[in-house]
Amino acid sequence: MIIAAPLHMPAMRTQAQSAGTTEDEQLRAARRGDAAAFEALVRRHQTALFNFCVRLLGQSEDAADVAQETFVQLYSHLGRLDERDSLAPWLFRVARNRCLDVLRRRRTAPIGPFGRARGRPSPDVAGATPAAFDPADEQPLPDELAERADLQRLLGQAIAQLPPAYAEVVALRYAADRSFSEIAAILECDEGAARVRFHRAKALLRARLRHLAEEDEVP
Amino acid sequence: MNARPAPPFDDAPDDVDRLFARLEPVRAPADLTARVLANTVARGEPATIVLWPWLVATLGALAALVAAGYLVGAQLATSEGLALVEAVFGDASLLTGAPGDVLAAIAQLMPSGLVVLTLGSAALVVWSAGHLVSVRPRPRTRAGA
Numbered sequence: 001m002i003i004a005a006p007l008h009m010p011a012m013r014t015q016a017q018s019a020g021t022t023e024d025e026q027l028r029a030a031r032r033g034d035a036a037a038f039e040a041l042v043r044r045h046q047t048a049l050f051n052f053c054v055r056l057l058g059q060s061e062d063a064a065d066v067a068q069e070t071f072v073q074l075y076s077h078l079g080r081l082d083e084r085d086s087l088a089p090w091l092f093r094v095a096r097n098r099c100l101d102v103l104r105r106r107r108t109a110p111i112g113p114f115g116r117a118r119g120r121p122s123p124d125v126a127g128a129t130p131a132a133f134d135p136a137d138e139q140p141l142p143d144e145l146a147e148r149a150d151l152q153r154l155l156g157q158a159i160a161q162l163p164p165a166y167a168e169v170v171a172l173r174y175a176a177d178r179s180f181s182e183i184a185a186i187l188e189c190d191e192g193a194a195r196v197r198f199h200r201a202k203a204l205l206r207a208r209l210r211h212l213a214e215e216d217e218v219p
Numbered sequence: 220m221n222a223r224p225a226p227p228f229d230d231a232p233d234d235v236d237r238l239f240a241r242l243e244p245v246r247a248p249a250d251l252t253a254r255v256l257a258n259t260v261a262r263g264e265p266a267t268i269v270l271w272p273w274l275v276a277t278l279g280a281l282a283a284l285v286a287a288g289y290l291v292g293a294q295l296a297t298s299e300g301l302a303l304v305e306a307v308f309g310d311a312s313l314l315t316g317a318p319g320d321v322l323a324a325i326a327q328l329m330p331s332g333l334v335v336l337t338l339g340s341a342a343l344v345v346w347s348a349g350h351l352v353s354v355r356p357r358p359r360t361r362a363g364a
Binding site: 050051170205 | 241
């Protein structure tokens with residue numbers, strides 16, 4: 001059982017004190033053993049990080065585990081991080097690698113009772129192989145799509161069914177709200193390459209959304 | 220023709236951008252922060268694991284082990300000890316036949332202080348190297364809880 005253990009650390013500042021400071025101040029304080037500062041860092045980044053993971057993995061339990069492991073890794077790397085650099089690219093890079101490990105493990109997982117491994121549907125089932133899309137698809141999406149009651153499910157499904165190389169860039173942009181320069185830093189490529197990948201991903205998303213919408217309309 | 224080439228991508232939001240602008244953020248689990256803290260600060264381990272004292276201790280112990288081993292070897296070479304060790308290894312029946320005599324002879328020829336130093340530094344190498352590889356936070360995941 002996981003419990004929220006109380007923090008008894010000497011000279012511990014309150015969360016309110018740490019939360020009001022900048023990220024580099026929190027990083028410096030956390031490095032000195034200030035538990036409240038570390039907690040403030042976790043709270044500062046956890047929503048964006050969790051949203052990125054949940055959209056990439058399509059499943060919230062694995063996403064929570066990845067987010068937790070990422071912050072534990074942050075704690076053990078506090079002494080090696082440069083407080084002049086933004087923490088977010090480092091965190092997203094670690095989370096991304098861990099998500100890709102989870103996806104790899106799912107691919108090699110034994111076939112379950114529903115005929116496929118848990119999580120990301122197999123490309124054949126979802127029709128999500130890159131070859132199944134027309135990358136030049138620029139036709140506008142049907143207007144009624146935005147009015148659908150199950151829009152959130154459709155959007156989540158559309159991202160999670162993309163090939164990981166495209167899902168990660170879409171999740172960073174739409175779920176974690178990262179700029180292209182941040183995405184480039186996370187994916188360790190230049191900004192132009194990040195934009196190219198995102199625009200290709202959008203073409204796949206467009207086709208995927210149309211496919212999902214049509215699929216659900218069939219009686 | 221002096222028209223500049225169009226930028227490769229238009230950053231103006233299109234219908235896909237507008238649709239995904241409606242994507243609602245998912246709330247992180249309420250216990251996520253608690254889980255992280257339980258695996259880090261609440262474990263009582265230092266935020267920054269200081270490895271260099273263990274590294275220095277390991278290197279110091281290794282140096283002591285090498286020096287003590289060399290001195291033991293040199294002592295054996297200058298005394299009759301090396302011949303005795305060779306004889307024991309060459310004929311195991313010496314040890315099985317009269318183990319007390321063999322051990323007494325070895326104890327007489329071997330400098331006990333150096334032997335203690337060799338064994339002590341070997342133990343120190345194992346202990347400090349063990350610390351070097353084991354000191355890091357181990358996360359407890361949902362499955363391992």
